[in-house]
Amino acid sequence: MGGLVAGVDEVGRGPLAGPVLAAACLFADGLPDEVAVLVDDSKQLTASQRERAFEAFRPHARIALGAASVGEIDRIN
Numbered sequence: 001m002g003g004l005v006a007g008v009d010e011v012g013r014g015p016l017a018g019p020v021l022a023a024a025c026l027f028a029d030g031l032p033d034e035v036a037v038l039v040d041d042s043k044q045l046t047a048s049q050r051e052r053a054f055e056a057f058r059p060h061a062r063i064a065l066g067a068a069s070v071g072e073i074d075r076i077n
Contacts, residue, residue, distance in 0.1 A: 005031045009042075019069050026062045035060060 005027040012020035031039070038053040045053065057063070 003030050019067055022066045024064045032060050
């Protein structure tokens with residue numbers, strides 16, 4: 001898969017149940033075939049499959065993480 005490829009996901013329920021965490025993964029030169037075969041819903045993967053996918057992503061992707069606390073969510077929504 002060529003060209004710019006990005007994925008974003010979040011976890012958390014906001015101020016009712018704690019902080020929200022988000023991650024973004026950017027592949028500037030497309031998604032390499034060896035990585036594409038590992039892409040799936042992380043909830044469907046075993047812990048070892050998730051680890052293998054992460055290790056395969058690392059050399060090819062820019063990864064960013066972010067978090068918002070309950071206070072931040074209340075303040076800026």
